[in-house]
Amino acid sequence: xxxVVVGAGEVGSSIAESLCxxxxxxxxxxxxxxxxxxxxxxxxxxLAGDGTDLDVLEEAxxxxxxxxxxxxxxxxxxxxxxxxxxxxxxxxxxxxxxxPQYLRTWQRSEYAFGIDFMICxxxxxxxxxxxxIGLPTAQDVDMFAGGTVQMTEFKVPSNSxxxxxxxxxxxxxxxxxxxxxxxxxxxxxxxxxxxIESEDEIVVIGHPESARAFGAAIAPSQNGPNDVxxxxxxxxxxxxxxxxxxxxxxxRLIERxxxxxxxxxxRLPRTLxxxxxxxxxxxxxxxxxxxxxxxxxxxxxxxxxLLATLLAKRLGTDRAIAVVDTGDFADLFEAxxxxxxxxxxxxxxxxxxxxxxxxxxxxxxxxxxxxxxxIEIEVAPDSELAGRPIREVVTxxxxxxxxxxxxxxxxxxPRGDTVIEVGDHVVIFAEIDSVDEITNVI
Amino acid sequence: xxxxxxxxxxxxxxxxxTALTVPLVLTAGVSLVYGESPVPLLAPxxxxxxxxLALGRFERGSLGPRETxxxxxxxxxxxxxxxxxxxxxxxxxxxxxxxxALFESMSGITTTxxxxxxxxxxxxxxxxxxxxxxxxxxxxxxxxxxxxxxSQLSVGGAKLMETETQTTDVTKLAPRITQTARLIGGLYAGxxxxxxxxxxxxxxxxxxxxxxxxxxxxxxxxxVSTAGFSPEPESVGAFTPAxxxxxxxxxFVGATNFVLLYHLLGGDAGRLVRSEEFRVYLGVIAxxxxxxxxxxxxxxxxxxxxxxVRHAAFQVVSIVTTTGYASSDFDVWSxxxxxxxxxxxxxxxxxxxxxxxxxxxxxxVAAKAFRRNLLLAVHPDAVRPVRLGSTVVDERTIRDxxxxxxxxxxxxxxxxVFIVVDVSRASVALDEFEVMGAAASTFLNIxxxxxxxxxxxTYNVFPRSTKVAMILLMWVGRIEIIPVxxxxxxxxxxx
Numbered sequence: 001x002x003x004v005v006v007g008a009g010e011v012g013s014s015i016a017e018s019l020c021x022x023x024x025x026x027x028x029x030x031x032x033x034x035x036x037x038x039x040x041x042x043x044x045x046x047l048a049g050d051g052t053d054l055d056v057l058e059e060a061x062x063x064x065x066x067x068x069x070x071x072x073x074x075x076x077x078x079x080x081x082x083x084x085x086x087x088x089x090x091x092x093x094x095x096x097x098x099x100p101q102y103l104r105t106w107q108r109s110e111y112a113f114g115i116d117f118m119i120c121x122x123x124x125x126x127x128x129x130x131x132x133i134g135l136p137t138a139q140d141v142d143m144f145a146g147g148t149v150q151m152t153e154f155k156v157p158s159n160s161x162x163x164x165x166x167x168x169x170x171x172x173x174x175x176x177x178x179x180x181x182x183x184x185x186x187x188x189x190x191x192x193x194x195x196i197e198s199e200d201e202i203v204v205i206g207h208p209e210s211a212r213a214f215g216a217a218i219a220p221s222q223n224g225p226n227d228v229x230x231x232x233x234x235x236x237x238x239x240x241x242x243x244x245x246x247x248x249x250x251x252r253l254i255e256r257x258x259x260x261x262x263x264x265x266x267r268l269p270r271t272l273x274x275x276x277x278x279x280x281x282x283x284x285x286x287x288x289x290x291x292x293x294x295x296x297x298x299x300x301x302x303x304x305x306l307l308a309t310l311l312a313k314r315l316g317t318d319r320a321i322a323v324v325d326t327g328d329f330a331d332l333f334e335a336x337x338x339x340x341x342x343x344x345x346x347x348x349x350x351x352x353x354x355x356x357x358x359x360x361x362x363x364x365x366x367x368x369x370x371x372x373x374x375i376e377i378e379v380a381p382d383s384e385l386a387g388r389p390i391r392e393v394v395t396x397x398x399x400x401x402x403x404x405x406x407x408x409x410x411x412x413x414p415r416g417d418t419v420i421e422v423g424d425h426v427v428i429f430a431e432i433d434s435v436d437e438i439t440n441v442i
Numbered sequence: 443x444x445x446x447x448x449x450x451x452x453x454x455x456x457x458x459x460t461a462l463t464v465p466l467v468l469t470a471g472v473s474l475v476y477g478e479s480p481v482p483l484l485a486p487x488x489x490x491x492x493x494x495l496a497l498g499r500f501e502r503g504s505l506g507p508r509e510t511x512x513x514x515x516x517x518x519x520x521x522x523x524x525x526x527x528x529x530x531x532x533x534x535x536x537x538x539x540x541x542x543a544l545f546e547s548m549s550g551i552t553t554t555x556x557x558x559x560x561x562x563x564x565x566x567x568x569x570x571x572x573x574x575x576x577x578x579x580x581x582x583x584x585x586x587x588x589x590x591x592x593s594q595l596s597v598g599g600a601k602l603m604e605t606e607t608q609t610t611d612v613t614k615l616a617p618r619i620t621q622t623a624r625l626i627g628g629l630y631a632g633x634x635x636x637x638x639x640x641x642x643x644x645x646x647x648x649x650x651x652x653x654x655x656x657x658x659x660x661x662x663x664x665x666v667s668t669a670g671f672s673p674e675p676e677s678v679g680a681f682t683p684a685x686x687x688x689x690x691x692x693x694f695v696g697a698t699n700f701v702l703l704y705h706l707l708g709g710d711a712g713r714l715v716r717s718e719e720f721r722v723y724l725g726v727i728a729x730x731x732x733x734x735x736x737x738x739x740x741x742x743x744x745x746x747x748x749x750x751v752r753h754a755a756f757q758v759v760s761i762v763t764t765t766g767y768a769s770s771d772f773d774v775w776s777x778x779x780x781x782x783x784x785x786x787x788x789x790x791x792x793x794x795x796x797x798x799x800x801x802x803x804x805x806x807v808a809a810k811a812f813r814r815n816l817l818l819a820v821h822p823d824a825v826r827p828v829r830l831g832s833t834v835v836d837e838r839t840i841r842d843x844x845x846x847x848x849x850x851x852x853x854x855x856x857x858x859v860f861i862v863v864d865v866s867r868a869s870v871a872l873d874e875f876e877v878m879g880a881a882a883s884t885f886l887n888i889x890x891x892x893x894x895x896x897x898x899x900t901y902n903v904f905p906r907s908t909k910v911a912m913i914l915l916m917w918v919g920r921i922e923i924i925p926v927x928x929x930x931x932x933x934x935x936x937x
Contacts, residue, residue: 261825266834276823283823 002026002065003356004091006051006081007072008034010327011096014349015069018370019356020044021436026060030072051081054088063089067356071096071348079113086114094356096348098122098235119351125344126239129321130247132340133225133294135215136319139201139340142365143208144376145406145425150208151179151365151374154218155339158198162218168192173214175413176206179401179429180372187372187431189401203367205374205403205427207411225293229254229317231278231308233264236323236344237298245270252287254278278308290315297322302329309338372431374403375438379424384441391416397437401429446935449500451513456497458517462524463491465575469528473568482531483568490524508934511925518921521579522548522913528572535564541906541913548913549901550576552920553798555670555766555889556880558902558909562675567656570673574663580920581667581696581796582630586623615701626700629707630666630796637662637692641685649684665689668696668796670766670889677768677897683752686769690756694727697763697791718831723762723792723802730758730786737779744770754779761786764798766889768897780892784875787882788850798887798920800850807835807843849923850886857881857915861908868905880904884912885919 001023005012008029016025016038025044029035032048039046049056051070062068068091070078075097082093094117097103103120106112131141140153156163162170167178167190181188182201188194196202204214228244230237233255244251245268252272255261265273276283278299289295295312297305302324309320324330324341333341346366354364365374379385385393390402394416402414406425412418420426430438466487470480505513526547529537536542542558549556550573562570615622641658644650653661657673664671674680678689695703702714714720734754744750756769761783772783790799810828818824827834858881865872872880876893880901883891890897901909918926928934 255825258825262827265825266827269829269832272821273825274821274823275825287821287823 001067001356002061003067003069004028004057004060004062004065004085006068006070007078007096008038008046009071009073010345011349011352012069012071013038014327014346014370015071015352015356016044017042018349018353022439023356026065028056028060052077052084054084057081057084057088062091065089065091067092067094069094069096069352069356071352075099075102079115083114092116094119094352096121096352100235100239119348121344121348122235123239124347124351125236125323125342126243128342128347129236129240129296129298129323130243132321132342133228133244133296134247135212136225137215137219140365140367142374144205144365144374144427145404148207148406148409148411149205149376149404149425149427150211151203151205151403151427151429152211152215153182153367154202154204154215156196156198156200156202157219160198160218161220162196163198163200165196166192167194167196170196170217172217173206173210175404175411176204176210176214177401177403177414179203179205179374179403180367182368187368189399203372203374203429205401205429206413207404225319227292227294228252229289229292229295229312231295231297231312232299232305233257233260233273234298234300237296238264238267240296240298241268241271252292279311284311284315290317292317294319294321296320299323302326302333306333306336306338309333310336313337367429370432372429373435374427374429375435376425376427377438379420379422379426381422383422385420385426386422387419389417389419390414393420393441397430397434397441399431399434400438403427403429446508446512447503447506448509448512450503450505451509451516452497453500453502454505454509454513455517455520456494456500458521459490459494459524460498461494462521462579463487463494465579466490466528466572469568469572469575472571473566476567478566478568480568482528482566483572485531486524486527489527493524508928511928511934514921515925515929518551518917522551522917525551525572525576528569532566532569534566534569535559535561536902537565537569541909542902545901545909545913546573547576548916549884549889550669550671551580552887552916553577553580553664553667553669553764553796554884554887554916554920555664556884556891556895556901556912556916557671557889558900560900560902562673571656571660573671574660574673577669577671578634578663578667581669582627582700586627615704625704629700629704633666633692633695634662637665637688640688644684644688650682652680653685661689662692665692665765665767666696666796668693668763668765668791668798670760670764672767675898678756679769679771679898683748686752686756689767690759693759693763693765693767696765697795697797698723699792699794701794702792716831717792719792719803719806722806726786726789726802727755727759727762730762730782731755734758734779734782737776737782741776741779743775743779757783758786761888762789763791764886764888766883766897768890771896771898773892773896773899780875784879784882784892787879787886787888790886800847800886803830804843804847806830807840808847810835811840811844846923853915853918853923854882854885857885857911860911861904864905864908864911868907870903870905872903880912885915887916887919 003019003023004026005016006028008027016027019025020042027038027044027046028049028051030050035046035048038044047060062085068085070081072078078095082095085091085093093115095115096119098121100120100123103118106115106118132138137154138152139155142151178190180203181190228249228251230240230251230253233253241251241253250270254274254276255264256277258275261273261275289312295317297308299305305322309322313320319339321340322333322338324333324343327343327346330341330343350366404427405412405414466483470483473480526543529543529546530540536558545558615625638658641653645653660673678686702717705713731754735751738750738754753770757772760767788800790801791797793801793803814826814828817826828840858878861877861881872893879891880895883889894903895901
């Protein structure tokens with residue numbers, strides 16, 4: 001497949017990186033140095049130029065391309081780029097936007113601006129954050145098979161009843177599979193005898209209800225958050241508040257700018273908007289921010305988010321989630337005490353990559369940066385998986401865990417003797433090296 | 443230097459006066475039908491036309507806020523004066539006194555419905571119908587009707603209708619204000635016509651023997667306008683229970699926001715149901731009815747359950763919508779029931795309707811602003827807009843509303859004290875509650891009060907000086923105080 005990526009920022013680069021192994025990738029960026037730099041790190045063709053320019057797109061070979069991904073940091077540029085591309089060829093166009101109003105326009109017509117698929121970074125990030133808020137100790141949450149299957153990454157707290165038990169002992173849940181344990185920097189594929197340690201990160205795949213129950217078992221003291229505080233009324237903060245309101249929460253939102261605070265208060269009827277500086281100690285005391293179950297920092301820059309979350313942790317807030325714009329900082333944030341760092345760019349890249357993979361892959365989620373993936377596959381008649389029991393398949397794919405199967409919308413917990421049928425949706429965990437093998441098998 | 447362009451206001455006032463000729467001439471037709479002299483109506487019609495055409499010759503500048511306020515204030519007063527002429531010219535009974543004639547006219551055009559009549563038989567049918575017509579003209583605001591009929595008022599008309607109806611909702615029906623005014627005016631006329639036909643049908647069907655064509659028209663004119671004059675001395679009590687239920691329903695509709703009614707007729711009931719103000723308005727009526735019913739039942743005022751509920755509901759609707767009809771002499775009701783009605787006077791129906799008084803939306807906004815203050819005591823940094831339904835009320839409106847409620851209560855207090863002093867000076871026997879009732883009832887444009895000024899009584903018991911004060915306050919109350927207060931401030935007239 002020929003893929004043209006416009007914009008070689010963090011999102012564009014990680015998309016290019018993940019696609020260049022199996023596809024021809026052309027990257028276009030207005031900054032020639034940045035475009036050049038890519039060619040050292042990966043096998044792509046880079047081109048300096050403006051993506052909204054007809055000639056540049058023609059040079060990039062959009063006419064022959066299967067997919068065009070507009071992933072610059074500028075909404076309007078991305079939209080115009082897709083529009084321009086439709087004038088040249090019939091590549092499948094994907095645009096990344098920040099502002100949800102463009103998404104709403106696009107959703108209304110499903111082909112507005114000549115865009116085939118639109119991804120809203122802020123909304124996607126807000127969704128990811130709200131998913132994490134809903135599950136105590138969860139680091140990452142993704143839904144598969146139309147919401148029937150959920151992948152959750154939990155962190156085991158030090159005082160957890162699950163710590164120091166074997167997987168077999170901890171696995172009390174019928175519809176849940178332990179896909180992986182991430183300890184320090186290693187990814188372990190667990191078996192029944194693997195012992196869970198505190199500070200481990202556990203990736204489970206299963207029914208959302210079981211995932212919730214398991215979350216409660218890991219940290220019985222943290223049963224569902226009530227009091228959520230959002231610091232910063234950026235677009236992401238606003239979207240988080242709105243999604244929380246839809247889920248019957250009554251969050252508090254702190255916004256320093258008077259006018260913006262008023263704007264937010266008018267649009268968020270169930271949110272208590274507080275007009276103050278989130279680093280004002282007196283204010284934090286007065287509003288008892290330390291008593292909050294979860295604090296989400298969605299301020300404009302990474303440093304402020306770090307400061308706000310660390311301050312809240314110090315005051316006693318149970319969990320702190322921070323938005324981190326620079327993807328590389330995510331690990332650093334989590335190392336110094338932020339419970340979860342969410343990178344909008346990473347979330348966006350994941351979403352776009354799932355669209356550009358083989359059509360049989362319905363959905364994808366990346367674990368530990370990009371060292372492992374959770375993938376959803378619809379089993380086709382010509383697939384090698386069809387008609388075989390899992391035990392047999394697994395011997396050929398050692399680093400792969402079958403997490404869940406849905407058949408006609410119903411949930412099936414995969415066991416060794418479960419036979420895979422055509423039309424099944426299979427959700428599997430795989431280390432990155434095995435992804436290609438899987439692609440060949442299915 | 444910027445000054446009020448009074449010539450502009452006068453010119454538009456001329457249009458209103460010219461337009462006033464039409465209802466005067468039509469009512470003269472009623473006089474002719476009943477073989478009475480049409481002169482008391484035709485003479486003012488001639489004067490109104492002459493004056494209107496003369497004023498209309500003034501140069502017309504643009505209609506700014508000051509010109510609008512001046513014109514609105516002046517129009518209501520001048521129309522009341524011209525409207526008093528038929529009573530004075532007829533010169534029968536109490537109408538021979540100019541103060542009485544003006545009181546009746548002002549009470550009519552402001553849709554108050556307080557009457558100085560002592561004998562209802564002393565006057566001609568034509569003049570009695572003029573009282574009803576005046577109320578119908580005043581119901582939606584005579585200016586709205588004029589805007590609907592004469593497109594000259596289109597420029598600045600939106601502001602004018604806002605001043606008239608105290609709501610910006612009205613301006614949203616159509617891009618052109620004249621179209622909106624026509625839609626609203628048409629709905630108003632249509633509802634009136636529907637009620638006339640319904641009442642006539644009931645008469646023909648035998649369920650309303652006294653509902654003659656004359657009565658049907660007379661009552662339809664003052665029901666939909668929530669005004670309350672009746673050519674019958676017993677008011678709506680003169681008719682059968684069926685008529686009372688129908689009239690209660692139309693009073694309720696008359697005090698419902700006309701924009702929402704318009705959407706309802708267009709098949710969009712959702713907007714009415716979603717309106718928080720409507721739900722509160724309905725709730726107030728329902729709660730008031732239940733409470734009054736309980737009081738009446740405990741006292742055994744009426745023999746049957748139906749009569750108890752009917753009179754309770756009718757009176758509560760009549761007072762809350764500021765109509766002022768009576769289905770029964772509520773002045774003989776128990777202390778509790780009467781005081782509930784007194785409180786009801788201060789509520790009013792929905793904004794954008796024919797109702798007067800403080801209006802439900804102001805109480806709602808004030809209550810919500812108060813609740814916000816309680817929240818701010820706990821969370822001093824909270825940014826919390828006040829909402830009506832899903833719409834955010836802007837802070838200026840909140841300040842205006844609270845000032846308005848306060849101002850209304852202060853003026854009511856001052857008027858009460860004035861009447862108490864004036865009444866005792868003139869040695870008229872009225873107790874304090876009766877005076878408070880009369881003060882509220884005139885200033886808030888309701889009509890009947892308690893004691894001698896009760897539903898089957900007359901305001902003629904008050905001394906002339908009190909009646910003059912009431913004339914002024916009915917005027918001030920109907921145009922919602924502010925325009926008149928503005929005219930009294932020196933800065934209004936300076937730059």
